[in-house]
Amino acid sequence: MGTARSEADFEAFYVASNRRLLGHVYAMVGDLAEAEDALQEAYARAWQRWGRVAAYEDPEAWVRTVAFRIAVSSWRRTANRLRAHRRGARPDMQPGTSPDHLALVAALRAIPADQRQAIVLHHLVGRTVDEIALETGAPTGTVKSRLARGRRALAGHVSEYADENEEAENYV
Template identity: 80%
Template sequence: MGSAPAEADFEAFYAASSRRLLGHVYAMTGDLAEAEDALQEAYARAWQRWGRVAAYEDPEGWVRTVAYRITISAWRRTTSRLLAHRRGARPEEVPGASPDRLALIAALRAIPADQRRVIVLHHLVGLSVAEIRAETGVPEGTVKSRLARGRRALAEHLSEYADESQEAVTNV
């Protein structure tokens, strides 16, 4: 690549989108370090293809999708290692994150990845069902179904009475 205008264009894109995309990918993965690594790799790939990526209707969506796919690939390769690590790990502290934000991330970690992804894309990123369909490649009906199931699953984990209701069900 190497041309100064293209480099400046990419740098402006990165500066305008990197913080926002890190929030999106972190919400989808629930792991800040994993989100940072995946996003760094996605931006490197975008830079390598910047002539094409810059011409896309939604370069930010392209980077977000690539970062998400990188995390999925990493999960598949290291599932048992991550599970063992998370069993003994304390919740990570994120500088400047509110208790509500941390509770949301913890709740998102507790729901299936396909539901988590559409919840983040719809509620945190602000994409419509049609835009989520385009980004994920699944039918709109599936997106709607995952949103509905994801909302129900999140409600169970976000309710201030969730622990009490689980105890009540267990003690009956």
Template identity: 80%
Template sequence: MGSGRTEADFEAFYAASSRRLLGHVYAMVGDLAEAEDALQEAYARAWQRWRRVGAYEDPEGWVRTVAYRIAVSAWRRGANRLRAHMRGARPDEVPGVSPDRLVVIAALRAIPAEQRRVIVLHHLVGLTVEEISAETGTPSGTVKSRLARGRRALAGHVSEYADELQEAMTHV
């Protein structure tokens, strides 16, 4: 799809990638509504630049990165509002998401954003350390460090669910 530049190419790209990317962005940001909003804005930006973005080697990576940046910006602007809203709110209910995956997402919400991002990109998206480094603009050593710290942090949050977490991380 790297050479796709027509409206039909964009529609095919969207249909093939939107569900998967929503899962990635949701896992990185920990809030379904924020993930949906950020991803839709990222797709709108991709459509505006589709002649260029459609020619990229990895247009999915471009959309995922833009969606993550949009979500982070939204967090910074509305952190207090979001915290107030989340108090007492029920966890997001996502149709078709397994209980194991919900355990993983709940644990991911509890670790720092930089660690959460590399954990999701490595274990859920399947990117290598070098690919994560390229996508995030972070040195490989930093990516490795964040992966190690993120894994330790996750284990601390889900020690009673360690088996489920390991299973979920290998099958999501």
């Protein structure tokens, strides 16, 4: 009975979180197919460790972090392939994907991965600086720096951040 129960718990977790986490990972990775692959691998790893992962305070954070790390590892192994792919690729319209979302993902692609991760976790996922620090293993000061640098880097691409940076510069 224990195995059937844990299987049902995992299935409920997967169904409840898959769509949301795919949105998060897609925003961090910038490529829907890679986000899907990394997320599915992260779910497979979560299933293998479900007894431990289910006991975590935030199993979604564990899956999201693992998916992001899988994607980053994939980038490192296939850097040349990705460069060639990105030169000729244009974002595919997915059902429910707005042009604004695609523009945001394109802008996020232009900034370093650690800044992108902080921006997505804070602005799209709704995590606090302390929660991001806990999820990523980075000190809170580093998270704050990544957020500030990420906002500055996005300012030229996303008008929402340009307004924030202008206001911040007025106080300096």
